[in-house]
Amino acid sequence: MAAKAKTAYRCTECGADHAKWQGKCDACGAWNTLVEEIIAAASPTKNARRAHGSKGLAHGGAVLDTPRLRDVAGTESHRLRTGLAEFDFVLGGGVVPGSMVLVGGEPGIGKSTILLQVAARLESAGHPALYVSGEESPLQVKLRADRLGGGSLDVSLLGETNLETILATAHERRPSVMMVDSIQTVFTGDLEGAPGNVGQVRECAARLMRFAKESGTAVFVVGHVTKGGGIAGPKTLEHIVDTVLYFEGENALDHRLLRATKNRFGSVDEIGVFRMTSEGLLPVDNPSALFLGDRADAATSGSAVTALIEGSRPVLLEIQGLAAKAGYGTPQRVCTGFDARRLALLLAVLDKRAGLSFAQLDVFLNVVGGVQAGEPAADLAVAAALASSVYDRALPRDAIFVGELGLGGEVRPVSQVDRRLAEADKMGMRTAYVSDRGLPRRAPKSLKVVGVADLAALVKELVR
Ligand SMILES: Nc1ncnc2c1ncn2[C@@H]1O[C@H](COP(=O)(O)OP(=O)(O)O)[C@@H](O)[C@H]1O
Ligand SMILES: [Mg+2]
Structure with a gap:
């Protein structure tokens, strides 16, 4: 691995950097606002900030072409249909290649189940799928695949939590779709913080997003919902990704609602309705009924x-x-x-x-x-x-x-x-x-x- 990147703990309120983590920001006095960030040159989040950022930094950068919009090449990329009607519907007509989708919901609601089903259906349709599991052992995932059937045993599995390894593997394999279950278990060696803390979640999500855009692989990440109802790694995670899907439902009832709360490629507030069965989540054709x-x-x-x-x-x-x-x-x-x-x-x-x-x-x-x-x-x-x-x-x-x-x-x-x-x-x-x-x-x-x-x-x- 490359030399450890330089990091600092930056206050999300006032932006002041601190060498070590501490509860209170020295500069503005706010509590619990310090988040670990990479401050060395080669970090993607840093580059992104520079691209949008302050005037001073723009000088010394490369000068690029600025074509008219009509001259921008390409058409809207073809969506991959999973055939799970309600899932495609909520996304706005299928999976957009190169997009990043966050799937949130409480534990046990069915996030891993639906993503494995989606992976299986895309794999069967000739779009290679890679399922990265940091939460469950490969055997646990296989047992679920046994239960779900429908081609899920053909999905490739990677049991890994190190982001560098995940990205290197994905670069090599070039899947059409990659599931990361969950973002809270993934970590980059560039940050000192433990997996799941805000700095880690943010940095890992930003790098996965960059991978999605560069490779054209659609990336789905599972995000656990905290008690307050937000996805851990605060709102920043929702800002990074293209689409946010929330899985809701009473645990006691067997139906589940999938709701898009943000969608760069479709309308929001669509709901998809599913029933949880032993063969996985089945779309409900007629929600009113x-x-x-x-x-x-x-x-x-x-x-x-x-x-x-x-x-x-x-x-x-x-x-x-x-x-x-x-x-x-x-x-x-x-x-x-x-x-x-x-x-x-x-x-x-x-x-x-x-x-x-x-x-x-x-x-x-x-x-x-x-x-x-x-x-x-x-x-x-x-x-x-x-x-x-x-x-x-x-x-x-x-x-x-x-x-x-x-x-x-x-x-x-x-x-x-x-x-x-x-x-x-x-x-x-x-x-x-x-x-x-x-x-x-x-x-x-x-x-x-x-x-x-x-x-x-x-x-x-x-x-x-
Ligand atoms: N054999 C089974 N038959 C029916 N439903 C099952 C079976 N095994 C597990 N489930 C359902 O799957 C749910 C777990 O879904 P999972 O995808 O692991 O959730 P998440 O990833 O959101 O934590 C359980 O709460 C249960 O309702
Ligand atoms: Mg799960």
Whole structure:
């Protein structure tokens, strides 16, 4: 190996360098902000900084051509399709050669499984795949491959954590796609820090990115999510890579959501839905059917269905509300998959505009399936579910509720109502409650559309 690169501990707040790690920055006094970085000339991160960097450094560099954009050679590179429909969909149509994708998620959610499946499918399609495992022994990976089948035994394996060795091997083998599982186990000998610390993760990710761009190999890196929900090695890692995919889902449930939170080659906030089986993760063709699949058969109060746009697709979701007599003290408000402050606002609107007081009631709200209902279009369903629970009267099972609630209790129109209603119709819904000011231009024939002016009118019609 080459002589050890010179490193320093740089403060991420003020940029001051320190020879040794310490808890507090001498220059600005901030705590826990020092990150080990290479300061010798030949480091890629250093070069990158120089290229974008300060005026003084630019002098003495080489003078390069600056062609007009129209003269830049090449076309959009051909995407590699894995054939795992939901995976390709979330990426924006397949794997982009030379791209770097970060796959984040909690332990046990299925990151290694999906990447081995992707590697297997690409290998079978004639695109050589290299799976680098620093987390699990080669035998463990093989046992998973045995279980998954489908060509995963043909994938090449490298059990290594030293970045220099990984890159040297990859340069030699030239795979079309390389999986690095995980970025927290990989280290470069150029830094003193242990694998997994911020400096290591950043430097290794930057070098893997450079390798991806130079070689055209698509690089997937697994990143563990810390308790706070971020990928260890902070946001910097997300800034480096082209695409960030998050794997979510309740561990107890067998379905998993794959979400793109950043994508240089496609739209963000698309979700892909999978089911975890013994043969690995299987794409779910019809997410609405999955999310509505476990609804109670009998007419239960407190359940309302809404249609939200997740990424570019309409998806039906069940919202469950339960209002129960509070014990002693302040009534509880507990919600899963919905913003707590939004719930507080809707409770106030229900009280003031529809005469439903929750002051003596505990309120529980749950979006079924571990999905986050972040769109205001879910308001009407949330309010309907809670009103239904208070009066213990079930809402029609085949109705959907789509609308944003204003502070005056008015039901406001939402975007893309036609697409939401089309999805509802497809899923066998028969009535749609929407804003009377945002009626769809063309509703499906078998769906009755009811325009609602305000919350009080809806409560009066359905539950009171
Ligand atoms: N024989 C099996 N049948 C079905 N599911 C399994 C089996 N073995 C493991 N799993 C699932 O695979 C998950 C582990 O997935 P893995 O890809 O290793 O997660 P990660 O890499 O994100 O930590 C387990 O939580 C379990 O749900
Ligand atoms: Mg794993």
